[in-house]
Amino acid sequence: MQVWLECNEDSGQINVTLVPVNMVKPTKPLLCTNYNLSTVITDLAYVGFSSSTGSFIAKHYVLGWSFGMNRPAPSIDITRLPKLPRQVPKPLSKILEIILPIATATFVLVIGTIAILLIQRRLRYAEGMKEFVAEVVSIGHLQHRNLVSLHGYCHRKCELILVYEYMSNGRLDKYLYDQEKATLSWAQRFRIIKGIASGLLYLHEQWEKVVLHRDIKLSNVLLDDELNARLVIHLSSTKFFFLCFLLFFGIDLAFFSTTGDGKLLYLGFTGTSLTVDNAATITSNGLLELTNGSVNCKGHAFHPIPLHFRKSHDDTVQSFSVAFVFAIRSSYPIMSLHGMAFIIAPSTNFSDAVASQYLGFMNSQNNGNMSNHIFAVELDTILNIEFDDINDNHAGIDINNLHSIQSYPAGYYDNTYSSFQNMSLISGDAMQVWVDYNGEAKKISVTMAPIQMAKPTRPLISAYYDLSTVLKEPSYIGFSSSTSAADSRHYVLGWSFGMNKPAPVINIAQLPKLPRQVRSISQSSWKSFYQ
Template structure:
């Protein structure tokens, strides 16, 4: 929505001109009335400054989720997930000096706050933006903060300067942590960033500030046109501007900012709800931004869980008189019964995991008592339910796993929490867990479009995936596996890669999920395990024979996954129990005959890129080769998929070993397992202390 009004800078110039006309009295009166209508939102001391104490009746360009609340608070995002919001001053400013390409000095100050109903997490952040346009309809939410997208990030034609206050650590953009301030120029990848905080003027020591504390804080952005230097400072709201800036870099904005440009704010949310607020704002051209008076700013809304009346009640109850003893006893009995109903397991060592533990009560309410109508699916390790968290209204998937032994539970929960720190666009976010009696509850992000196997094998329920969608899913899962194996702080072996564990988000992007069998270990170390876990049809021969998992056993399963997605066939066809057909052998037979195109999923009706599809089939054979020395690692797999490296030519002799014969020669006869359904995982939760 655009509130049309005359720019106060223009008012001054118009007024000077109309004084020379015979109608100057009437025009002067018009000037006073028009300018006075805006005084509730800002005041100006000259034609190159502005100051907002709240935004009631402010003339701003807003869109998407952004609104001005009744008390004058500017709310950029309203807690809706995966959305963006913007607020810009309605008239562009002239940053360049007259008859010169040089950008003038300018100064900005604003007070902001970020609220999140999910403890310790806010997705994502906000940014102060200088842009030649206020149209951000093509920008993306989440990690792009609402002002760029995956196609235009890094383009010099953007002419954008942004100061980001980011609450997520994104590996793709090389973020330093999940609580930082950065200077962005035409890109979401910061040219310089620093952990959020300030330098104490008295001790010169650095003090951290949590951007998601929910408390208001003030930021200052200064550009010195003569020195061509950008400086950014941050401090709690009641502090004066620190002498030493948080970030300072030399950069000539003359080649960046377009003439003229707009100033304003952009914010976005991800899969967890967040609310971004601006309380006050000031700007100055060739002079300091006017001082924001804290006492004049609007109040922030009360955060959930901060009801002072409840705190008062908790203090007064212990000293209540005997008159309330009977009532207190009744309340006590009710509380005891409720606690018995929602009883959870929690030991002292779990305190260190903090916000990763959900309450059983919240999960019970979220899933409507684990109702069958909320059931999303079931597997070898438990059932999965859709839920909506009562406090944040965040959609989640809750996996209910049964366990019979407490042995090794501490190590298992430690791994669950560690995996919960993984952030990657192709990995389903593990939000936390809950332990109760004989079960473990794992809480994941909810994926709107469900699992990939439903699209491959239940065509009457789901539409057919196009080849472009399949190829994008394949590349996405490969990227996620590469991150797990090589890019994260610890190496992670998933151990259960299959179509039913690949989930599709609202944009049909593939995300690898279900880390119930995953193992973590330090890079360079050797993972030892003695239990065979995984899914029939995806198990590498060396894993079956030795029980020892490695990144190459994941590569083997990924190779089978490539064939499965391309052919639309299960890894093991159980239609003939006496002679089950292994998908790898079937593809090898057609490859040797030069008939690869005959086995590509017929539901595609020939609408696919033949070169891409055949390359994926050959790569699948290479990845699922019985010998580990021939399989590529995930770094090489990504290079093959991106076309950065050519696939090696395999001879017919190299691919003449059938999977069944190789496994039988090693002393393992898969027929003795009677071939359970190919989507069934092998192993039980009781193995969690050993080779989960």
Template sequence: MSGDNRRCFLPVNLFSIILVITSIIFPSFSTAIANGQFEYYGFVNSSVIVDGAAVVLPGGLLLLSNNTAEMKGHVFHRTPIRLRKSPNTTVQSFSSSLVFGIIPPYTDLGAHGMTFFVAPSSDLSTALASQFLGLFNNSNNGDFSTRIFAVEIDTILNTEFEDIDDNHIGINICDLHSVASHPAGYYDNTTGGFRNLSLISGEAMQIWIDYDGVAKRIDVALAPFTMAKPTKPLLSVSYDLSAVLTDVAYVGLSAATGTVGSSHYVQGWSFSMNGPTPPFFTAKLPDLPRIARKASRSKVLPVIVPIATATFVFLVTLAVFLFVRMRLKFAELREDWEIEFGPHRLSFKDLYFATEGFKNNHLLGTGGFERVYKGFLSKSKLQIAVKKVSHESSQGIREFVAEVVSIGRLRHRNIVKLLGYCRRKGELLLVYDYMPNGSLDKYLYGRSNRQVLDWVQRFRIIKGVASGLLYLHGEWEQIVIHRDVKASNVLLDEEMNARLGDFGLARLYDHGTDMQTTHLVGTIGYLAPELVRRGKASPLTDVFAFGIFALEVTCGRRPIEHKMNSDKLLLVDWVIDLWHRGSILEAMDPRLQSEYNDDEAFLALKLGLLCSHPLPTVRPSMWHVMQYLKHDLPFPEVTPADMMQNRRVDSPVPYCQSVASNGTITMSGLSGGR
């Protein structure tokens, strides 16, 4: 529908005529229709509150975020809205409409998105940018006490919040895990068919958010700005917001960027209680900036290539493309030296069909240069996990595959079984047993509605990982140094037993041989000081990581926690300080609600500190660790002072931060603690 036709939807009455005349004279005027109602045509001289990256541009456009990375911006209507007629009554109906445009620096990549929200306060200073969209942070996402209702306009697929894609609209209740979401688009009023929209197209769009206080229903519609409001909403969810929203609340907009910046513009915004928002007068909204595009070649070419010729070229090209694609789709990279590993090599075609073509709905997780998919091998009736690892260099691949095959011979109840591998150009695929309950870190730091592990389960997990490391260090035919022991690499089977996985950084040595110096790899927060200084991994560097892991499971905290003021809290130092003050049990995860065995808790905390001692000569071997956990040996007498000796001086964190402020060192294989 054209802009001219769209104006026929304006209500023809005296008030509308007055509103239009006023808008012509004052294009950035905010009209106070009644209590709890407003309408902004641009934002010059408006009464809105802006913070963060948000700024009102000279032409009246509101820029919520610019192309700067890791930024957030907010705008609030200055006066809070009374949502209930009186206390203890239900939230009344309300509607809001927003004309916006998102212009990223790249045509195919947005970051991260924007929201309309209703919140009890205009202070969102503790909210984070990136995937948190300027609304929540690590600690309060999913916390019902935030009392925030939001509609997200999201342009990034975030697996942490189970997003459906990188171009969707979602309804959020105190949590960025949407209660409902749908790919961006609209239902055509004539045909009823669904039409997709690209949120990062740079074109103006309008979104309508309607809450029916009687029917307890939330409706969200989206359309290009040149069209009228679709009859059928994009999203419609039954939800009583009376259980969420406060009597008086602020309405606002937010936007956030991540590693890539993006410009989020707002041209107009309206809000109305107990009635629909009026349509915008198109001509008086500020224009979006023009997107720079490559110059047209139409002036260079004197005539248009005949349609028949173009069609023929297209069909020939398509035929060649499909032919080559079919040949390459299941192509593998095989070399003569791989013959000896034949029984351990799996067909890429089998893995492709097992994961339904590595579709996103089979994606279990991502990290660094790898993606993990769930699959099902129809021939063996076996559920598997397939890890795709980028491996561009051919140097050292023979030794790497040999070690992968060797690790595939490991057999222990607390180690994830490696079933085999497959190799393509620039890519290595590792196939493991599938663990239905996922990784341990999701239970320690994941969604608030996920099962809380009790103490019996946690202590069994600590013993299980210790048993697996003992097998790797001393009970197998070779010494295996894992080099990346952490909660995210511990998987849980159907009975919640721990299995140590991800041997991508592991190294094998014959018993009695000297450990070789290697590139620095591992995760910040789990790195032993001597590993940082000399790059020499040993069983005792695994013991150090195990100590951090034991504290992580016991306390329910990450090894390094980032505070709002950019300071860092080290878990080890925190536990030692509590022990020094005689209150070490205060370090226990509060979600356990004091339901744990005191003796086992003391043992887990002190063992974690002893294993993570900065001096490798002080750390116990995994054999001794198992003896302590089984109470076959008495735990040595140690004091907080023993644990504090040399710790701050030898902490690996300063070494790593000097070269990686964001926690990741790609060249050396380091990753941030998760």
């Protein structure tokens, strides 16, 4: 049906007219009254709809809407309006339908407005389908170190394969019941139990929505390279069929990142398919937390799809640009152990890497090996004599080795006087880093700045190195982090990447918020103790 609401400025008359949708507007209005709306409406006001339900289930639809100021509202072409869903569902054997209403509304408008309004009471027969769609999308959004990540899907017609993260040690039940498998030690069993509990805690309380697993059994617990427990979240066979249906009709389950245009941009990490392991996790508000405040831990996070840095295998590495926003927080005001790094590596498997001074991506045996094929930019908060560090607050460029080829104290050069401004990596404040590689000049540049500043003109570090001699094809991009004897948390708030083009600008206003910083000991008390 159709409604007209008209207000006459001169006479103060308000008319409301209502007819079936296929009729023209009647001459006589349904309601008519006089009221001076100048005493009601402010100079700047919104027009729209509001709706509610009570004890009974109802759906309220608006199919079309027009508005005119000091003139009649434009006529609504009935033939061009969207179709209403069926009021009574047909048998499922004949047709399958997903009803996803975009809005519900009742009519509250202010001046010279036409609206088409439908108020219907409907059965909630489609709620199960909507819940299914939400569940499929949610599984793609879940990211935790004790959950098996859903990377994507492959489909042809109604043949469907869901692509999960590979777990090298397989199912837990084989370790408990298979005589050919090595017996798990009690320490390993306790760690597996803690991992399962950690995954369930994330599902039940720490993610933005409550997710009930409902199928906890040994075959649904997989073990990674280090025998850490990872829960698998399955879809039932019915939901597999419906996912095929969604794919057949082209419904986009858009929680998978792509880099088809040579760019990627993360403004927070909620809903992303990053590969995370060990201590790394994605918090409920979208922060990438590489380390969780425990000692001697490591964490990694990678874009799940490896990138081609060469146009062909015989070609040189192309130019690329990276930007990311990070923060390091420690329980102690003037000390944090150890640090983090942006890395490009041929694999995401760092099970042999060590925490502490090796930043989670090297160890004493492979540090310095040319076969590593790793490029990294480290943000280090410890002066380590073993690696000839310049101080306990520096950035460095690493090539297969934690002995940086070039490093400098953390800070930036201002654009006015080109004077150096020091920055404290452990201040707890968010700050931004840019890493640029010029493929023609073979030049690496690293730039830092506080989060509210634009990128400085002069980089903090510059070095010449041909990354074609380093990077394998393809390679992964991501982050590595570690702690040692003191607890620290390393966060990434946003991240962007561009191949042969600048990294997309990170919109600071859209980044997730850092948690409130809590110190185990005040700075004054620490200084007294330290002295």
